[in-house]
Amino acid sequence: MKLLKDSYDVIVVGAGHAGVEAALAAQRKALKVLLLSMSADQIATMSCNPAVGGLGKSQLAKELDILGGQMARIADQSALQYRVLNARKGPAVRATRVHCDRHEYRQRMKFFVESQEGLYLKQAQVTELLFEGHQLIGLKTKGGQPYYSRQIVITTGTFMNGKAHLGHTSFSAGRAGEAASVGLSDFLSSIGLRIRRFKTGTVPRVDARSIDFTKTEEQASDPEASSLSFFTKERRKDLEPAHLTYTNPRTHEIIRQSMDQSPLYSGMIESRGPRYCPSVEDKVLRFPDKDRHQVFLEREGRWTHEVYVGGLSTSLPLDRQEEFLRSIEGLESVEIIRPGYAIEYDYLDSTQLKHNLEVRDVPGLFFAGQVNGTSGYEEAAAQGLMAGINAALRAKGEEAFTLKRAEAYTGVLIDDLVERGTEEPYRMLSSRAEWRLLLREDNVDQRLFPHAKRLGLLSEADLESLESRLSLRQESMARLSKINLKASEHLSLFRSLGLEPPSRPMRFVDYMRRPEFKTEHLGPILEALEEGFELSDMDWTQILTDLKYSGYVKQAETQIHQMDRMERMKIPEALNFGEIKGLPIEAIESLSKNRPRSFFEAKRLQGLTPASLQVLALYIQRERKNHACQKA
Amino acid sequence: MSSQDCIVALASGRAVAALSLIRASGEGIFEIFKSMLQSEVQLEPNHSQFCRLYSQGEPIDEVVATYFKAPKSFTGEDMIEISCHGNPLIVERIIEEFVSRGTRIAEAGEFSRRAYKNNKMSLWDLEALDLLMSSSQVEGVRWAIRSKLEASGLRLQDFRNRLSEVLSQVEAELDFPEHEVDQGTRDGLTKAIEAMALELESWAISFEKSRSHFFSPKVAILGPPNVGKSSLFNCLLGQERAIVYNLAGTTRDLLEAQLRLGGLDLCLVDTAGLRESSDPLERLGMQKSLEVLKAADLVLWLSDQAEPAPQSYRELAKDSKWLFLATKSDLRAREQRKEAWIYISSQTGEGIEKLKKELLSWQKGRPDFEGSLHLSSDRQCQLVREAQSLLSEALDLAAGSAELEWLAQKLREANQRLEPLIGKIGHEEILGRILSRFCIGK
Numbered sequence A: 001m002k003l004l005k006d007s008y009d010v011i012v013v014g015a016g017h018a019g020v021e022a023a024l025a026a027q028r029k030a031l032k033v034l035l036l037s038m039s040a041d042q043i044a045t046m047s048c049n050p051a052v053g054g055l056g057k058s059q060l061a062k063e064l065d066i067l068g069g070q071m072a073r074i075a076d077q078s079a080l081q082y083r084v085l086n087a088r089k090g091p092a093v094r095a096t097r098v099h100c101d102r103h104e105y106r107q108r109m110k111f112f113v114e115s116q117e118g119l120y121l122k123q124a125q126v127t128e129l130l131f132e133g134h135q136l137i138g139l140k141t142k143g144g145q146p147y148y149s150r151q152i153v154i155t156t157g158t159f160m161n162g163k164a165h166l167g168h169t170s171f172s173a174g175r176a177g178e179a180a181s182v183g184l185s186d187f188l189s190s191i192g193l194r195i196r197r198f199k200t201g202t203v204p205r206v207d208a209r210s211i212d213f214t215k216t217e218e219q220a221s222d223p224e225a226s227s228l229s230f231f232t233k234e235r236r237k238d239l240e241p242a243h244l245t246y247t248n249p250r251t252h253e254i255i256r257q258s259m260d261q262s263p264l265y266s267g268m269i270e271s272r273g274p275r276y277c278p279s280v281e282d283k284v285l286r287f288p289d290k291d292r293h294q295v296f297l298e299r300e301g302r303w304t305h306e307v308y309v310g311g312l313s314t315s316l317p318l319d320r321q322e323e324f325l326r327s328i329e330g331l332e333s334v335e336i337i338r339p340g341y342a343i344e345y346d347y348l349d350s351t352q353l354k355h356n357l358e359v360r361d362v363p364g365l366f367f368a369g370q371v372n373g374t375s376g377y378e379e380a381a382a383q384g385l386m387a388g389i390n391a392a393l394r395a396k397g398e399e400a401f402t403l404k405r406a407e408a409y410t411g412v413l414i415d416d417l418v419e420r421g422t423e424e425p426y427r428m429l430s431s432r433a434e435w436r437l438l439l440r441e442d443n444v445d446q447r448l449f450p451h452a453k454r455l456g457l458l459s460e461a462d463l464e465s466l467e468s469r470l471s472l473r474q475e476s477m478a479r480l481s482k483i484n485l486k487a488s489e490h491l492s493l494f495r496s497l498g499l500e501p502p503s504r505p506m507r508f509v510d511y512m513r514r515p516e517f518k519t520e521h522l523g524p525i526l527e528a529l530e531e532g533f534e535l536s537d538m539d540w541t542q543i544l545t546d547l548k549y550s551g552y553v554k555q556a557e558t559q560i561h562q563m564d565r566m567e568r569m570k571i572p573e574a575l576n577f578g579e580i581k582g583l584p585i586e587a588i589e590s591l592s593k594n595r596p597r598s599f600f601e602a603k604r605l606q607g608l609t610p611a612s613l614q615v616l617a618l619y620i621q622r623e624r625k626n627h628a629c630q631k632a
Numbered sequence B: 001m002s003s004q005d006c007i008v009a010l011a012s013g014r015a016v017a018a019l020s021l022i023r024a025s026g027e028g029i030f031e032i033f034k035s036m037l038q039s040e041v042q043l044e045p046n047h048s049q050f051c052r053l054y055s056q057g058e059p060i061d062e063v064v065a066t067y068f069k070a071p072k073s074f075t076g077e078d079m080i081e082i083s084c085h086g087n088p089l090i091v092e093r094i095i096e097e098f099v100s101r102g103t104r105i106a107e108a109g110e111f112s113r114r115a116y117k118n119n120k121m122s123l124w125d126l127e128a129l130d131l132l133m134s135s136s137q138v139e140g141v142r143w144a145i146r147s148k149l150e151a152s153g154l155r156l157q158d159f160r161n162r163l164s165e166v167l168s169q170v171e172a173e174l175d176f177p178e179h180e181v182d183q184g185t186r187d188g189l190t191k192a193i194e195a196m197a198l199e200l201e202s203w204a205i206s207f208e209k210s211r212s213h214f215f216s217p218k219v220a221i222l223g224p225p226n227v228g229k230s231s232l233f234n235c236l237l238g239q240e241r242a243i244v245y246n247l248a249g250t251t252r253d254l255l256e257a258q259l260r261l262g263g264l265d266l267c268l269v270d271t272a273g274l275r276e277s278s279d280p281l282e283r284l285g286m287q288k289s290l291e292v293l294k295a296a297d298l299v300l301w302l303s304d305q306a307e308p309a310p311q312s313y314r315e316l317a318k319d320s321k322w323l324f325l326a327t328k329s330d331l332r333a334r335e336q337r338k339e340a341w342i343y344i345s346s347q348t349g350e351g352i353e354k355l356k357k358e359l360l361s362w363q364k365g366r367p368d369f370e371g372s373l374h375l376s377s378d379r380q381c382q383l384v385r386e387a388q389s390l391l392s393e394a395l396d397l398a399a400g401s402a403e404l405e406w407l408a409q410k411l412r413e414a415n416q417r418l419e420p421l422i423g424k425i426g427h428e429e430i431l432g433r434i435l436s437r438f439c440i441g442k
Ligand SMILES: Cc1cc2nc3c(=O)[nH]c(=O)nc-3n(C[C@H](O)[C@H](O)[C@H](O)COP(=O)(O)OP(=O)(O)OC[C@H]3O[C@@H](n4cnc5c(N)ncnc54)[C@H](O)[C@@H]3O)c2cc1C
Pocket: A013, A014, A015, A016, A017, A018, A019, A036, A037, A038, A039, A042, A043, A044, A045, A046, A047, A048, A049, A124, A125, A126, A127, A155, A156, A157, A158, A159, A160, A174, A175, A176, A181, A182, A184, A200, A201, A202, A277, A341, A342, A343, A368, A369, A370, A371, A374, A375, A376, A377, A380, A381
């Protein structure tokens, strides 16, 4: 007999970035949620770089923000510095990056999680899942304690069978200073799930007092950057600069000579690591022509002297790390607090999941975060949110929630994981998005508001402020399109802004479409026209970009619409696949066995080549036409 | 019924010949074939074997059969090729034997389509083969063969590499802001795109110029009624094909004939005269004439008064070659002759040799076989044209102040268009290139 007190609507295993979002999302659906972590102190710990956002990632964080996640808000609350990446490129690839106080981030998230009604945080290590027949009913901790739920979300990050490497030594760990999670991945293999192994690495942390900052370049926080969260009302004032220095040929020489002591090159580590996050060993070896590499020095927090040495991920022995660090300008007498290290861990082959992040063959079991083969906090958090939402929807017996590639980076991420899987730790990149020009930072609210409203994770007040922002933008747009420019007005103003004045009367919105027209031109011109708008910079970027992209957007929308229609195409229930001329046997078998109800589902079946899908689509379309003729 | 059902067809020509070749393909075709033999014959894959075929105990023919085992065959399925005696009656009986054992007669092009479906043939190959089979001109066949060879050739591979390189340079700049790009790299990028656009253009142009050589070019005879169109038609053919009558509106339907001129095939079309008319039948004929006008590669405009064709007709065949023929020259005085008109008489034969020479010299513009890639279908040419104009747009963007992601967008779209020709350049490939070329990472 199960005790009611040990039974939950959703259980989340792991309280990293994925885990907390999953638990919060489920809790916000008014469910009873259990969040289990190996350490109740380490909640949403930043294992590596103390920053949220960046290219492709800021979009993920903002999407999560609009849908009702927590990451972006906490990042703003614990910000140390803001940067805009790709500021000189266009809005589709512009990104915000918030460098955070990692201790404050963790502490704020921990307190927030603890404060939620119906969300129970407990320290425990999960080792196995419990089944009744084929039905998932709960899990068991290392101490033998069972907890019951029909929805379980696994978000164990780098912890499963984690093994850290430092020079010639290696030891079991989930993250430096934390125990590995042993037992769970063996259990998962035993129920038939495919588990694989990746590696990743991190940089040394050093003592700020041992750095000569006068020899480095200062990088101040960017005043142009906007907050990561839409709901952040007031930005922190106590921001700090970061510092920049460079490696030099001597650094490279030391590293080259130590190569035999690198576990990456001595063959101790065999699993695949992220190519876009190379260790400094990789950089030196693979790019011998480069005589210097950038090194970012970022404070880890306001209440610590630890400094993150960005760019120098390494797993060389401690003395080697010290030697090459001290060859760098500004770091001549640097003291290492914690060395860099590499870590190997087990992850799940994500092609075993459905688009709601539920294991195809184990209903009720969800996976999210680094355990799915991704890398990065934002990637983890976005999946966590989606898995949490879907676990909650399942508990309530509701239809799954998924996002399309054309509407969100989150959709691209999950679709890539489910459809393709990944051969190296997966990081979001804007080039992965085929609809990149639609998936911008500035239009996240517009893109996802309808979903946010339907999901109802946000508070009433937050939803209202979003809605009023959107309608304000709409009204402003309507007003803007009524403004006309005369041919000979404000000539000197236009010229002083470096703009060609309108040569004939024209609508202001048409003038705004010109390529050379930028957001900074709006202020002075509107002032001269005596028009006032209450819009933020982000709003203006969004309006201007929408105007400039309108041709493309229309074309893209038609394409997307066509694709959608195709995917939604229903497959008649009585269809005998064997009768379709031109379908290979494997396709017929797979279709007959799985009986997809729509073309979208058929696309996801194994054994269906693009050619078979085409034959199927043609057949269905023709049948439908025939039917229509018969009826007529 | 699945795609594996067995099909059979005569692979060689229909005409009586010493030998004919019959092909059959599909799962179980080998068993079907064996049931037509009386003795136990060992057939090894890829080996030819002499054997006797029987129908209900009665011998049909002595043949040489070759067995190809799936997937190592043309279609990718089990196949039998039978070389039998060339009498159509024998061929028919063998095919009937197959059919009586559950094999069906293949539809046109079905063997190739199966090969395509089973990945034995790319779409490129399929189209080249199609052209190869349908060309009625030596040039077309030569072109198609080259096109087929090109499928595996270096030129497409090379183009693909260049596009992939450009794409990864742009994507690297977008996705890795720490990756700095100097002006030299930028200029290199622009040059590379420009070169690609030019190359695509040359592919398209050389296809467009040459395509008239793949099939017999259409030569349309047009003009007002009663000017002597049908007479010229007959005169050129050297036989009475069309009815000649001195009543306007005599020719109402189209007449087509193959005209051989010094090793060159022309498709000559006689049309109904063009004029205002209330007779619905005649109007229908005129409509057809206009269709022919639109499709013509060369227009022979006839007028007995040397009156030029109305502008509205010229518009319909802007890109075609026009020749202006003043007819019934035997009835006109020599001194009033206009420049640019060829004066002919179907009755005396004046000017006919000159006309033939004009036709030949028009055909002299031979396709340019060297130096260009050999596209093999209008569809391919269309895609190449679209890709080319996208690359040109990309160039304009690179020159102006447009943002880099727009350039990337155009490049992506160009890549999409070219996918059927050069294959997909996927994200993984681009990322791989970026990471092997540039030192990127935090
Ligand atoms: C050394 C190192 C280097 C990294 N380098 C980079 C990098 O360069 N770039 C980058 O983008 N990302 C990097 N990361 C990855 C980044 O930290 C993760 O992507 C992110 O933290 C993943 O979040 P998560 O929620 O999936 O897992 P984690 O943050 O790893 O959290 C896992 C949670 O699960 C809990 N847990 C595990 N097993 C159990 C169990 N059996 N029972 C109960 N609880 C359990 C843990 O206690 C922890 O709370 C690095 C990580 C490490 C450790």
